[in-house]
Amino acid sequence: MNANFYPNRFSKVAKEALDNADLQNALTKAMHHSQMVRNQAVQDFSDWEEMRNAAYRIRKYTLDHLDELLLQFEENCVRNGVQVHYAWDAQSACQTIHLILSSKSAKRIVKSKSMTTEEIHLNHFLESNGYEVVETDLGEYIVQLRNEPPSHITGPAIHLNRKQIADLFHQKLQLPYTEDPEELTKQARTILRQRFLTADAGISGVNFACADSGKIVIIENEGNVRLTTSLPNIHIALCGIEKILAKEQYLPLFLRMLARSATGQRINVYTNFLSRPRQPNELDGPKEIHVILLDNNRSKMLKDIELRESLLCIRCGACLNVCPIYRRAGGHAYGYSYMGPIGAVITPQLIGLQNAHLLPYASTLCTACGDVCPVKVPLPQQLLTLRQRIAEQASLRPWLEKVGFKIWKWMFSNNAFYVLLTYLLGFASKFGMMKLFKPWSTYRAPLRRAPLTFRQQWKKRTYHER
Amino acid sequence: MSADKERILASIESSLAHISKTDFVEVFRQNVPFSDGSILFKMKIEWERNGGYCYDPLKNFDDLFFTLSSHFGTYPIGETIAISSALKPFETILKQRFPHKRFFIENGLIDQVNCSICIATAGIVENGTILVHWDSTQSRSIAVLPEHVIYLLNSKNIYETMDDAFNALRLKGISGWVMIGGPSRTADIEKVLVTGVHGPKFVSLLILEEEFYDRA
Ligand code: SF4
Numbered sequence: 001m002n003a004n005f006y007p008n009r010f011s012k013v014a015k016e017a018l019d020n021a022d023l024q025n026a027l028t029k030a031m032h033h034s035q036m037v038r039n040q041a042v043q044d045f046s047d048w049e050e051m052r053n054a055a056y057r058i059r060k061y062t063l064d065h066l067d068e069l070l071l072q073f074e075e076n077c078v079r080n081g082v083q084v085h086y087a088w089d090a091q092s093a094c095q096t097i098h099l100i101l102s103s104k105s106a107k108r109i110v111k112s113k114s115m116t117t118e119e120i121h122l123n124h125f126l127e128s129n130g131y132e133v134v135e136t137d138l139g140e141y142i143v144q145l146r147n148e149p150p151s152h153i154t155g156p157a158i159h160l161n162r163k164q165i166a167d168l169f170h171q172k173l174q175l176p177y178t179e180d181p182e183e184l185t186k187q188a189r190t191i192l193r194q195r196f197l198t199a200d201a202g203i204s205g206v207n208f209a210c211a212d213s214g215k216i217v218i219i220e221n222e223g224n225v226r227l228t229t230s231l232p233n234i235h236i237a238l239c240g241i242e243k244i245l246a247k248e249q250y251l252p253l254f255l256r257m258l259a260r261s262a263t264g265q266r267i268n269v270y271t272n273f274l275s276r277p278r279q280p281n282e283l284d285g286p287k288e289i290h291v292i293l294l295d296n297n298r299s300k301m302l303k304d305i306e307l308r309e310s311l312l313c314i315r316c317g318a319c320l321n322v323c324p325i326y327r328r329a330g331g332h333a334y335g336y337s338y339m340g341p342i343g344a345v346i347t348p349q350l351i352g353l354q355n356a357h358l359l360p361y362a363s364t365l366c367t368a369c370g371d372v373c374p375v376k377v378p379l380p381q382q383l384l385t386l387r388q389r390i391a392e393q394a395s396l397r398p399w400l401e402k403v404g405f406k407i408w409k410w411m412f413s414n415n416a417f418y419v420l421l422t423y424l425l426g427f428a429s430k431f432g433m434m435k436l437f438k439p440w441s442t443y444r445a446p447l448r449r450a451p452l453t454f455r456q457q458w459k460k461r462t463y464h465e466r
Numbered sequence: 467m468s469a470d471k472e473r474i475l476a477s478i479e480s481s482l483a484h485i486s487k488t489d490f491v492e493v494f495r496q497n498v499p500f501s502d503g504s505i506l507f508k509m510k511i512e513w514e515r516n517g518g519y520c521y522d523p524l525k526n527f528d529d530l531f532f533t534l535s536s537h538f539g540t541y542p543i544g545e546t547i548a549i550s551s552a553l554k555p556f557e558t559i560l561k562q563r564f565p566h567k568r569f570f571i572e573n574g575l576i577d578q579v580n581c582s583i584c585i586a587t588a589g590i591v592e593n594g595t596i597l598v599h600w601d602s603t604q605s606r607s608i609a610v611l612p613e614h615v616i617y618l619l620n621s622k623n624i625y626e627t628m629d630d631a632f633n634a635l636r637l638k639g640i641s642g643w644v645m646i647g648g649p650s651r652t653a654d655i656e657k658v659l660v661t662g663v664h665g666p667k668f669v670s671l672l673i674l675e676e677e678f679y680d681r682a
Contacts, residue, residue, distance in 0.1 A: 265647075
C-alpha cells in the first residue's frame with residue numbers, strides 16, 4: 001500500500017484532531033453550515049423520497065449491467081472522436097496518463113478537483129516524473145500548497161481558517177498579507193489564470209458518463225473545470241467505471257439531487273456536458289479528449305452482495321456533513337482519499353480490510369448517513385457488515401480485545417465467579433476505582449456506580465413486579 | 467491498454483454471474499416547483515436568484531442599445547468587448563452607437579478582454595440557468611473567461627425544466643454545452659461566498675423577445 005495512505009492510524013490522528021482547537025472551530029462552522037443549507041434545499045421537492053428511490057434504482061441498474069454499459073459508452077465515445085482507455089489499477093492509470101502526456105511532450109498540467117485522481121495518487125506520480133501539476137480548484141490549490149490531501153469530498157480546505165490561508169499565500173507565494181477571502185481569491189485567480197493559459201494538458205474527473213451518448217458530465221462552481229477542459233490542447237478525464245449512467249435522460253434527476261445534497265444549491269454554477277474534441281472549424285477546445293476508465297478493484301467489489309451498493313455513491317459528501325465522527329475527527333484522520341462514512345465503507349474494499357480495519361469503527365451507527373444519502377447507499381448496514389467481518393478475522397483484532405473477551409466469556413459462564421466479581425468490583429468502586437475509567441469519560445458522561453447490582457435489584461422486586 | 471480492458475470486462479462478468487439483474491428503469495419525472503407568472507418573468511426572477519442580473523425583455527433595437535448603454539454605465543467593463551461571431555451583423559451598429567468602446571469578433575483568444583457578449587442557446591426556468599454551446603461561431607471560453615459576460619437569449623428558447631431544454635438541444639443536434647447558473651463562485655475559505663473565482667464575477671442576461679430576435 002502507498003505510504004501516503006494511513007487508514008490504520010485513525011485513532012491516533014483523530015485524537016490529534018480533537019486536540020486541535022483551530023481544526024475543531026473550522027469543522028464546527030463548516031459542517032453546521034453545510035448541513036443546514038442541504039436540509040433547506042431538499043425541501044424544494046415534496047417527492048424527495050421518491051426521487052431517492054428512483055436514483056437508487058437507476059444507479060443499481062448501472063451496476064447490474066456494467067459490462068454492457070461500458071462497451072456502449074466506449075462505442076459512443078469513439079464515434080464522437082474521444083479516445084477511451086481502460087486501467088486495471090492505479091499504476092496502469094498513471095502509466096496511461098504518462099504515455100498520453102509524453103507522446104505530446106506535454107509538461108505543464110492543470111488539474112480540476114477529482115477524488116479519483118487522489119485515489120490513484122496522480123499528482124505524486126506526475127511530479128516524480130517531471131511534470132508540473134497545478135490544482136486549480138481554490139480549495140485544492142490551497143491544500144496542494146500545504147502539501148496535504150483534501151479533507152472533504154466537496155470542500156478540500158474546510159479544515160483551515162482564513163488566517164492559515166493568508167499565512168500560506170504570504171509565505172509560499174510572497175503575496176501581500178490579507179485575511180480577506182475576497183482578496184485571497186483574487187490573488188489565486190491571478191496566479192492560476194496564467195497557469196491555465198500556458199498549460200499543455202488539463203486533467204479532470206467525471207461526475208457522470210452517459211452510455212447512450214458518450215457524453216461526460218462534470219459539475220463545478222468556480223469555472224476551473226470549464227477552463228481546464230477548454231484551454232489546453234489535451235483533456236484527460238479519469239472516470240471510475242461505476243460513474244456510468246445508462247441514459248442521458250436520467251441526468252436532470254441526478255443534477256437536482258447532487259447539487260442540493262452536496263452544497264445546498266439548487267444547481268451548480270457550471271455543469272459541463274462534453275462529448276467531442278475541437279472540430280476543425282471551432283475556435284478553441286482540446287484537440288484530443290481521453291477518457292480513462294478506472295477499475296482499481298471496483299469490478300471485484302461488484303461481486304460482494306452485502307457491500308456492492310457502496311458503488312452507487314455519487315460523491316456528494318452529504319454523509320460526511322452529518323456524521324458525528326467526521327465532524328470531530330475531520331477528513332485527514334481517515335488516512336485515505338475517501339473520508340467519512342462512505343470512506344469507512346469503500347476504503348477497506350479498495351485497499352483491503354487488513355489495511356483499513358479501524359475505519360468501520362469510525363461511526364456511532366446513528367444512521368444519519370444512510371438517511372441523507374441521495375442514492376440510498378445503506379451505509380450503516382455496510383459498516384456493521386464490515387465490523388462483523390473484522391470480528392471473524394482473528395488477525396485483525398487487537399490482542400487485548402481477544403484476551404479480554406476470553407476472560408469475559410469464562411466469567412459470564414461461571415455463576416459463582418460472576419457473583420464474587422460483581423461484589424468485589426462494587427466494593428472497589430467505593431474506594432476510587434472509577435478513576436481508572438477517566439480516559440473513557442474525557443469526552444463522555446462519567447461512569448457512575450449503580451447503588452445496587454442487578455441481582456440485588458432482582459431480589460428486591462415487589463410482589464406486583466414479580 | 468487492451469489487456470486491461472479484457473481483464474476488467476472479464477472481472478465484471480464473473481462478479482455479475484450470480485446477481486439477479488434490475489430491469490430497465492423509466493425516466494422519473496419529479497414535481498419541479500415553480501413560482502407564478504409568465505415564463506419570461508420567471509426566467510428573470512430565477513436567474514437573479516442565482517446572483518446574475520436580468521433586464522426586462524427587449525422588444526427592439528432601441529431597447530437593446532438603451533439597456534447596453536445603461537449596463538456599460540453601471541459596470542466598469544473596460545474599453546474592449548469581445549463579441550461572438552454569431553453577433554457579427556450587430557458589429558457595425560454597435561460600433562456606431564458606442565464609439566468609445568472597441569468591439570471585436572472573438573477568435574477564441576480573449577484572455578485580455580474584460581467583457582464579452584455571447585449567445586445563450588436556451589434558458590431553464592426550473593433553476594434559473596442558461597445553456598451555452600460552442601461551434602464555429604462561438605468559442606468555449608467566451609462564456610467563462612472575461613470578468614463580465616452578457617448573454618443574449620431568445621425568449622422562444624426558454625424551457626420550464628432541464629429535461630425539456632436538454633431534449634431541445636439534442637433535437638437541434640447540439641452535442642456539447644455548459645449549463646451556467648450565475649457568476650463563478652466559491653466558498654472554500656471559511657464558507658464565505660466569493661464570486662468571480664476563475665469565471666465571470668458579473669453575468670447579465672438580456673432576453674430578446676422572439677420577434678425581435680428573429681428580425682435581428
Ligand atoms: S454515500 Fe451517499 S451521501 Fe455519502 S457521498 Fe456517496 S452519495 Fe453522498
